[in-house]
Amino acid sequence: MTVLGKLGRFVLAVFTPQVYVTYGVLWALALEGTAALLAQGSWQPSAGTAVRAATVVLALLYLRMIDEQKDMEYDRMHNPGRPLVTGAVTQRELRVAMVVLAALLVALNAGLPAAALLVLLCQLVYALGLVALERASARVREGLLLNLAVTYPVQLLLSCYVYLSAEGEQGSWLGWRAIPLVGVFVAVFLHFEFARKTSWSGAGNARLYSGRLGPLGSAGTAMGCAVLAAALQLTLLRPWRESGADAAWALLPYAALVFPLLALPRFLRRRTGAWPVPLAMGYVVTSYLTLTIQAGAL
Numbered sequence: 001m002t003v004l005g006k007l008g009r010f011v012l013a014v015f016t017p018q019v020y021v022t023y024g025v026l027w028a029l030a031l032e033g034t035a036a037l038l039a040q041g042s043w044q045p046s047a048g049t050a051v052r053a054a055t056v057v058l059a060l061l062y063l064r065m066i067d068e069q070k071d072m073e074y075d076r077m078h079n080p081g082r083p084l085v086t087g088a089v090t091q092r093e094l095r096v097a098m099v100v101l102a103a104l105l106v107a108l109n110a111g112l113p114a115a116a117l118l119v120l121l122c123q124l125v126y127a128l129g130l131v132a133l134e135r136a137s138a139r140v141r142e143g144l145l146l147n148l149a150v151t152y153p154v155q156l157l158l159s160c161y162v163y164l165s166a167e168g169e170q171g172s173w174l175g176w177r178a179i180p181l182v183g184v185f186v187a188v189f190l191h192f193e194f195a196r197k198t199s200w201s202g203a204g205n206a207r208l209y210s211g212r213l214g215p216l217g218s219a220g221t222a223m224g225c226a227v228l229a230a231a232l233q234l235t236l237l238r239p240w241r242e243s244g245a246d247a248a249w250a251l252l253p254y255a256a257l258v259f260p261l262l263a264l265p266r267f268l269r270r271r272t273g274a275w276p277v278p279l280a281m282g283y284v285v286t287s288y289l290t291l292t293i294q295a296g297a298l
Contacts (some may be wrong), residue, residue: 010089015064024057026288032166033295039172043295048169062101065094113168123157159185180232187229188287194222195280226260249297253290259283
């Protein structure tokens with residue numbers, strides 16, 4: 001099989017397109033659209049919008065390739081079917097693909113604001129540095145909460161890239177409001193992150209937040225992140241100012257709260273099993289989709 005064929009199979013195995021592409025595109029659209037709505041009162045997607053969406057998806061693929069290499073020793077014991085473990089693709093082939101991806105990302109963004117490209121490069125380099133850091137530090141590698149604090153900036157830098165690229169292209173800036181805007185996307189992601197690792201079983205499991213915080217503490221954190229995202233949106237967008245049909249569009253993003261509001265009582269009532277991950281995924285997709293629709297409609 002050719003290297004391209006092996007890489008294609010690798011992507012299909014660890015980077016499910018319908019999940020990652022949907023997530024990356026909606027993330028870019030929702031952030032850019034909301035920033036434009038706040039700065040200018042309206043949003044019109046451009047060619048730059050497509051570049052930013054493609055960049056986020058390709059950067060997520062780059063991160064996925066890093067994660068597969070970073071987790072290789074763990075996967076040898078617990079996930080022996082992973083492509084890197086089985087030899088379906090080699091580390092050298094992945095590293096060459098990462099170089100190609102990085103060059104493609106730079107080329108895609110060459111015509112967009114330099115500050116955004118600089119942040120994107122920092123994100124790619126930071127992600128590489130995490131591999132060395134986790135190999136050198138058992139605390140970072142094995143400490144779930146510390147690992148989250150150290151690794152999450154790769155996601156945060158992608159949000160900063162989208163904001164700087166979009167607003168720099170349009171020539172309008174939010175000032176201090178950019179911080180709570182990016183905070184919305186931090187909170188949405190962290191809801192999913194905590195929810196997917198929250199369970200009544202596995203007390204003391206180092207790979208579950210509920211093993212460190214307890215089931216109630218982990219579930220409360222997941223719910224708190226969703227509430228925080230909604231509160232930040234209220235602070236920024238102030239939907240009560242709208243009237244008529246615009247009021248409905250302004251309130252649309254808060255429909256995403258239905259997912260954690262369904263999941264939390266189900267999790268608490270059963271006292272067995274885990275937080276329903278499909279509901280956590282539904283919350284993320286609905287949050288980003290409704291923010292995108294709102295930005296296009298108002």
